[in-house]
Amino acid sequence: xxxxxxxxxxxxxxxxxxxxxxxxxxxxxxxxxxxxxxxxxxxxxxxxxxxxxxxxxxxxxxxxxxxxxxxxxxxxxxxxxxxxxxxxxxxxxxxxxxxxxxxxxxxxxxxxxxxxxxxxxxxxxxxxxxxxxxxxxxxxxxxxxxxxxxxxxxxxxxxxxxxxxxxxxxxxxxxxxxxxxxxxxxxxxxxxxxxxxxxxxxxxxxxxxxxxxxxxxxxxxxxxxxxxxxxxxxxxxxxxxxxxxxxxxxxxxxxxxxxxx
Numbered sequence: 001x002x003x004x005x006x007x008x009x010x011x012x013x014x015x016x017x018x019x020x021x022x023x024x025x026x027x028x029x030x031x032x033x034x035x036x037x038x039x040x041x042x043x044x045x046x047x048x049x050x051x052x053x054x055x056x057x058x059x060x061x062x063x064x065x066x067x068x069x070x071x072x073x074x075x076x077x078x079x080x081x082x083x084x085x086x087x088x089x090x091x092x093x094x095x096x097x098x099x100x101x102x103x104x105x106x107x108x109x110x111x112x113x114x115x116x117x118x119x120x121x122x123x124x125x126x127x128x129x130x131x132x133x134x135x136x137x138x139x140x141x142x143x144x145x146x147x148x149x150x151x152x153x154x155x156x157x158x159x160x161x162x163x164x165x166x167x168x169x170x171x172x173x174x175x176x177x178x179x180x181x182x183x184x185x186x187x188x189x190x191x192x193x194x195x196x197x198x199x200x201x202x203x204x205x206x207x208x209x210x211x212x213x214x215x216x217x218x219x220x221x222x223x224x225x226x227x228x229x230x231x232x233x234x235x236x237x238x239x240x241x242x243x244x245x246x247x248x249x250x251x252x253x254x255x256x257x258x259x260x261x
Contacts, residue, residue, distance in 0.1 A: 104167075
């Protein structure tokens, strides 16, 4: 039991050095609330990949393209966590720019040369997505890792995707960015917003504003109308705001190092 003198010392140290009670418990609960979203996103990608295999097997090029786009949406919403927690599967599913497997190998055939001969690639994509979907049930997830992934994805939207993005052959890079931003927005609101608002309401407001700015930029009617300067600026400002939030959340400051693909 802490005596009165010890308690007074702890209180004094808290005032002097700015120590805050850990929000680890609340963040851990938020992580578990977030897990079903990840499972749903990868489940949507898996369902799209299975439909892609079936449509391609029936030589239905238009149907296979539509299924590929649907599968991508679920994946891009989930990229907050993929590279950080499952880098090996991330590389197999979404390798870019070296599109030897996964989404982009299929994209090159469907959209590049108009071929539906993607059976082996589709089966491999399904296997990897199914593996990830299973892993998500019990995979250890941490608030730190998810904040790291949110920051890096926010930065990637402006730096890696502003010049045409990774889905150039299909012409769906703007959709990629929109789904990335939707994933970032949901992750922030589900995982961090309440905890940050409780200790630094002003920074929470700034972060929400940066997300709104990024949403506005990617709401352009097509990629040619995206203001790349504003995209990079909004992306970088959001990443910085999230980095600043880390201290208030009791987490380490995330870096902006490029993730391995």
